[in-house]
Amino acid sequence: MSNFCRTIVAAGMLLIVASCQPMKMDTYEKNLEIPGHEWSYEHKPVFEVTLLPEDTAYLYNIFVNVRHKDSYPYSNIWLVVSTQFPEGKPIPQRVELPLADMSGKWLGSGLDDIYEHQIPIQQKAILNKPGTYRFTFEQNMRQNPLPDIMNVGLRIEKAGLRKNEKAIP
Template sequence: MAAAIAAGCLLMASCLPAKMDTYEKNLEIPGHRWSYDHKPVFEVTVSPADTAYLYNIYVNIRHTDAYPYSNIWVLVDTQFPGDSTSHPRRVELPLADASGKWLGSGLDDIYEHRIPIQERAILNKPGTYRFTFEQNMRQNPLPYVMNVGLRIEKAGLR
């Protein structure tokens, strides 16, 4: 009897919609040369239950030590569920300190950064949020950028 109840509870729990604790996706930059034309897109689905939480939003960057700058400017374009209008924002992502030492974690000649762009964000509409990244540096294409990604993690209840 107890086994049947436990199996029933497990079955009911598996039918509930999945909640988002963390979303993370990283996309490769073709040829490790990020051009203006290459705009990685990330789609994040937020359930009604997930709208009760605050979120920290990060941009992930992976580059080689041959990357020629101490930062990278990125246009982060956000489209909210049910909204045809996009909301672009230009953000600076620091990659090195004033002395030129790379920030983030490094292994051999590859460096990875997880840089916060918004803390305690409110995603108050259920549905799919669409984030598009565009490199916004003067140099095109931008060499030695290997991957770019998006990470969104829960930061607690609102």
């Protein structure tokens, strides 16, 4: 076997081993497609994020990602975001996500007739228990189904250490 082939095999084995090891969370991001680009009340996307004990020393910024067509008929979207802490009950919170300014211009980045938004819903959140956090999104607009919503997603990123905490290597 040539050195090149050995290098490829070794790199592949390292990737397999590394993918089996739990990793500290720096950023979590996942986007899910809305079936038929029509978001019904019954469709409730779920995002699960697992934090290791060393992840609990940090503060986190939480965002909702929305991708929609230019033909989306509203300047905002209301969601009920339910957060379930490890071994806890879901805590629902109704949030408004602005998608356009007062003149009707989309706030997100656009390409052709598709716009993407990353909207902060919580800054410096405390996620202080190790385990799996479950976030459920429900569209909470008057129209059902809600047309021209293509994807919805969750992004969580570290915002720094909590006060009086030390990073665990």
